[in-house]
Amino acid sequence: MSENVNNTSATSPGGEVPVDRLKHALAAQLEYYFSRENLANDAYLVSQMDGDQYVPIWTVANFNQIKKLTTDIKLITEVLKESPNVDDEEMRVRPSHKRCIVILREIDGSTPVDEVRAIFADESLPKILSCEFAHNNVWYITFESDDDAQRAYHYVRDNVKEYKVRLD
Incomplete structure (x- = not known):
């Protein structure tokens, strides 16, 4: 996907999709990947984490379900930046587990x-x-x-x- 993330629609592997809908789908998939339920069973994702539980964004961008939505690393990073779990260099992301x-x-x-x-x-x-x-x-x-x-x-x-x- 090479469209500007500010456009109203973007091309994904599945065809033309409104950017807002694509962002929502990405956010939902990314939230799932970093959920406690998934991390309890996803040995690969856990193995990619550093000592602070960060994973390179490009690693997440290469997951099949993400690639089905988009291959635009800028869009993926933009969606991830909406959570406080992206590092200052915008290169890594980690789970956010609210402990209540x-x-x-x-x-x-x-x-x-x-x-x-x-x-x-x-x-x-x-x-x-x-x-x-x-x-x-x-x-x-x-x-x-x-x-x-x-x-x-x-x-x-x-x-x-x-x-x-x-x-x-």
């Missing part, structure tokens, strides 16, 4: 939910969306955003010494 769940360990399953919620009762902390016992003395505390979960995690880690905590 704080995991508390070594809290007995018979502990009342209100008691577990009380760990996060400090008024400086964000609102809990859900609090549930998982299994084996593990509780999942869900927050609205990654930032909220990070704040709660750091609060528990720094102020509540009797529990083991992890961010997932």
Whole structure:
């Protein structure tokens, strides 16, 4: 595809496609490639990641499903740039995994939910969306955003010494 990305339509291997539709299809496919579900099974993509989980954009551009949509590296990069996961040189991309769940360990399953919620009762902390016992003395505390979960995690880690905590 050699069309300017600002045009209203572009030529893809499948024919003439409106650029907005092509960008949407690219974004959906790229989001899938970097989803937790796909990365759990995609040994090749994971093997292409560096220590910071970055993958060269040209590697992703060579995936068959992407090439079926377009071979225009500039368009692919433009779509990827709409996420904060492209490096400053616009050469690499990495997954963005929003972690909204704080995991508390070594809290007995018979502990009342209100008691577990009380760990996060400090008024400086964000609102809990859900609090549930998982299994084996593990509780999942869900927050609205990654930032909220990070704040709660750091609060528990720094102020509540009797529990083991992890961010997932």
